Amino acid sequence: MNEGPYRPPRMRSDASAWEFDLAIQQTGRVQHFFETRKLPASVKTYAMVSKHVALPARRLERLAEAEAAAGHEITALEFYFDAAVAYAQAQHAIFGDSPEKRYLHAASLRCYDKVRQLSPTPIEHVDVPWEGTVVSGNLHLAPVDGPAPLVFFIPGIDMTKEMVPDPLRNWAAQRGMHLWVFDGPGQGESNLRDVVLTNDNYESAVSAAISYLVQRPEVDAERVGLYAMSFGSYWGARVAATEPRIRAAVLQWASVTDPARLFEGAASPRYKHVLAYVTRSRTEEEVDAFIARMPLGDLVGRIGVPTLTTVGEFDQRSPLEDVYAFFDALTTPGELWVFGDQHHQVTLRGKSSASSTGGDSHALGMDWLRDRLRGKPLDRPGEVVFVEPGGVSPNDPAAKRKRYWYEG
Numbered sequence: 001m002n003e004g005p006y007r008p009p010r011m012r013s014d015a016s017a018w019e020f021d022l023a024i025q026q027t028g029r030v031q032h033f034f035e036t037r038k039l040p041a042s043v044k045t046y047a048m049v050s051k052h053v054a055l056p057a058r059r060l061e062r063l064a065e066a067e068a069a070a071g072h073e074i075t076a077l078e079f080y081f082d083a084a085v086a087y088a089q090a091q092h093a094i095f096g097d098s099p100e101k102r103y104l105h106a107a108s109l110r111c112y113d114k115v116r117q118l119s120p121t122p123i124e125h126v127d128v129p130w131e132g133t134v135v136s137g138n139l140h141l142a143p144v145d146g147p148a149p150l151v152f153f154i155p156g157i158d159m160t161k162e163m164v165p166d167p168l169r170n171w172a173a174q175r176g177m178h179l180w181v182f183d184g185p186g187q188g189e190s191n192l193r194d195v196v197l198t199n200d201n202y203e204s205a206v207s208a209a210i211s212y213l214v215q216r217p218e219v220d221a222e223r224v225g226l227y228a229m230s231f232g233s234y235w236g237a238r239v240a241a242t243e244p245r246i247r248a249a250v251l252q253w254a255s256v257t258d259p260a261r262l263f264e265g266a267a268s269p270r271y272k273h274v275l276a277y278v279t280r281s282r283t284e285e286e287v288d289a290f291i292a293r294m295p296l297g298d299l300v301g302r303i304g305v306p307t308l309t310t311v312g313e314f315d316q317r318s319p320l321e322d323v324y325a326f327f328d329a330l331t332t333p334g335e336l337w338v339f340g341d342q343h344h345q346v347t348l349r350g351k352s353s354a355s356s357t358g359g360d361s362h363a364l365g366m367d368w369l370r371d372r373l374r375g376k377p378l379d380r381p382g383e384v385v386f387v388e389p390g391g392v393s394p395n396d397p398a399a400k401r402k403r404y405w406y407e408g
Contacts, residue, residue: 008095008276009283013269020269021045030093031158031268034314034343046270049093054104057086061111068114074168077118081167084111088160088188095277097192105160105192112138112162119167130208131201136189137161137182137209141218142173149177149223149373150213151366152206152246154239156230158274160188171366177225177373180213182206184235186278197278199293202235203242210245223247223373227365230344231255231262233309234296237326241302248372250365251309253344257322259294263287267317267344300329306372306381307334310361312342313405324384324403333381335368340405341389348393364394 013020024030025044028037043052064079091104116123122141127134138161142148151172155164161181165171172179183189184205186197195205214221226249228236233251240249255262263272272287281287307330311323320338327336339346348360372378385394386402393399402408 005097006277006280006282008273009281009287011269011272011276011284011287013272016269017046023268024049030270032344033268035345046093050090050100050104053086053093054090054107057083057090057107057111060086061107064111064114068118073118074120077115077167080111080114080118084108084115084162087111088162092158092274095273102192105188108160108162109189115162115167121167121170121173123167126212128209128212130205133193133195135182135184135195135205135209137180139213139216140165140167140170140173140179140181142170142176142178144176147218147220149225149370150219151177151179151225151227151369152210152213152239153179153181154184154206154226154228154232154236155181155187156232157186157271157278159230159232162188165362171362172227175366175370177366177370178218180209182209191278194280196280199290200238203238206235206239207243210243214245221245225369225373226250227252227369229253229362234259234294237296237303238299240305240307241296241299246305248305248369249303249307250369251307252361252365253315253346254309254311254318254323254326256296256300256309256326257318260291261319261322262317263291296326300326301331303330304332306378307332308337308365308368309334310337310339310346310365312344312346313338313340314342315344317344320403327384333378335378335380335382336384337387337394338384338403339387340391346387348387367395 023033024046027033028039029035040052043049060079060083064076064083067079068076087104087108091101094101121143124139126139127136161183164181170179184202185195213219224245224247226236226240226246229252233254233256236249236251237256240246263275276287279290281290309327311318346361383401384403386400387394388400400408
């Protein structure tokens, strides 16, 4: 039976929506409230997010158009990319099909088309056939000769493939690796096509994309690495456990613990609304049933490739004890980096200021992945490195091998 256009269900957290609005006003964020302010100061409630994030995006697009007309291609590229990211962030505030949602998403794609045209290295938009529909990705080709390693990048649940990487700061291409950024089920273009997320279809869509990518002459099919960030690391763990063509995996800003903690308010009530939308759940009971089927369980022990996991010591969505349980359940050589006094978006720079489009944690992760795809063995398999606040790199011999701040 056709139930009509999707509308988000009422949630238990809606009874305290005023508290959520107050947190937004005070912190300038809709999640990760302990990170650097992100929203414009004009945003006072959640309902204002899409408009007040999109209005600056319009200005950025206008600036890009003027610079492109003046022949300033790199400057125009920077403005178009910033506009594409802002439009993508604006549309994420809307849970359901609406003219505003489609306007904002189309604006992000429009600006990103300009990014692809102006990029100094090739970026291809590719649709991959899958289960009677298509899933899409952006293939960023590194300026190298001959087949090269490929990094399969899985973004977070509230991201699109247009948001990473900065085309002038492509962490993979800088290291001689091609990069594929994916809109899996429930994300970006897939979401607007009503490609709905189920409990196990994300890894199936990834496998379809890998089957296409390894046929590309530019790609070394024997050196495919996985880079999954934020909630994408949950899907990344599932992919690493089920996709034999993956040779190494990075689970950055890991969300690999009990999903119920994330979706039941440990971090932000927004997450459960996002999950309802991408699964097209009509009631909160349907969302709860989906969450109950999400724990990774025995899949963790099936991960058979070198794996790096990173987490902030006080990430509300990923309690350390649960992350340690995940790490200890791995049967493959792995490393875990814990960033002391940090929350979700970890960085070496002394504060949690890393964003989805930058951050030294991504550079570190890409270095680690490149080393593994080159066959370099782990220096400290099975060890936890505790990155002290303001301290040394996890690659420094002086980095502490411990699990808690008070040890050693």
